Amino acid sequence: MTRGRSVTALIGLVLLVGGLAWGATGLYGFGHYHASYGRIVAHASVPDRSATNSVVVTAFDYRAFDTLGEEFILFVSVVGVLVLLRRLRGESGRDEENVAEEDRRASESTRWIGLAAAGPLVVVTVYIVVHGQLTPGGGFQGGVILMSAIAFVAVGGESMVLLRLRRTSRWVEMAESAGAAGFAMIGFGGLIAAGVFFQNFLPKGTSGLLTGGVIPLANIAVGLEVGGALLMVIAELFDQRLRGRRL
C-alpha cells in the first residue's frame, strides 16, 4: 500500500470505529427489542390480510413501496451489467466450437446429476413462489432458486443450453421487464381502485393459495423479475467465459 492509501485508510478506520461505538450505545439488548411497529405488523397480517407469512406481507403489502425501489435497483443494475459486457468490436464469435469444447470437460455423471436436478428445482421454484404469503418463501427466493436450476444445467456441461438462452435472451428480458412493470402496475391498481398507491385492493380470501389480496400477484411478478434478471446476468457472464478462452 502506498503512503496516501494508508493515511486514507487510517482516517476511515477511526471514523468507522468511532461511528460503530457511538451506534452500539443506542442498540437494544439482544432479545429486548420492543419497537411497536414490527409487533403491530406481525399481528395484523393474519386478521387483516389472511396471510400467515408476515415477512412477505411486510415486503409486498405494508412496505411495498420500498420493495418497488429495490426492484428498480435490480433492474438498473442488470441493465448496467448488460451495457458493460456488450460485445465489443473485434470480438467475433465462434461460439459453437468453444461450447463443444466446454461440454467435453464435464463427466457423464456430473452431466446426469446436473440435468436430473434441474427439473425438480423448477418445480420447487413454482411451489416457493405461489406459497409465498403462507409459508417461508416468496418471489425473491423463487427467482434465485430458478437461477440455480440453470446453474445446475451449466455445471452438467450442457453449455449449449446456456448459449441458446443467450440467443433467446429477448424472452428472458421480456419476462424480467414484465415482472418489474407488473409489480409497478399492482401499485397503480391500488391507486386506481382504492385511491392509495400500493393499497391492497383485491379480496383477501380466507384460506389456501388465493389469500392476501395482491400479495400472490406481487410474488409472481417479483419472481419473474428476479429469475429473469439473474438468468441474464449468468448468461452474459457465461458468454464472457467463452470469449475469454479465445483470447
Place this chain on the structure above:
Amino acid sequence: MSVYPYIVAAWLLGAGLYGVMSSRNYVHLIICLTVMQASTYVLLLSVGYVSHGKAPIFADIPTNSTVVDPVVQALTLTDVVVEATVVALLLALVVQANKRFNTVDPDAMTRMRE
C-alpha cells in the same frame, strides 16, 4: 442480555474490511465485500430478535404468540438482493477491466494508468 450477536456482526465487518483493504485481486476484493455485507444481515436479524420469539410466520403457531420483528427480516431480504446485484455489477466491471489492463490487481492497475 447478551452482546455476542453484535460482536459477530462487528467481527464480520472488520474481517471483510481488512480483506478489502489488503486485497491484491479484484475478485477476492468483491468476495470480501460480501463478507462485510453479511455483517449487516447478522446485525439486522439480531436487532429484531425478541427473547423466546418464534419466526413471524403464523402457518403453524397461534396468532397471538410472541414473534420476532418481521420488518427487519424484510429489510434483510432487500439487503440480500441489493448485494447480489452489486456483486454482479462489480464482477462485470472486473471482466472489462481485465480485458483492458490484462490484470485484476488494483495496485498494478493504478500503476498502469499513470
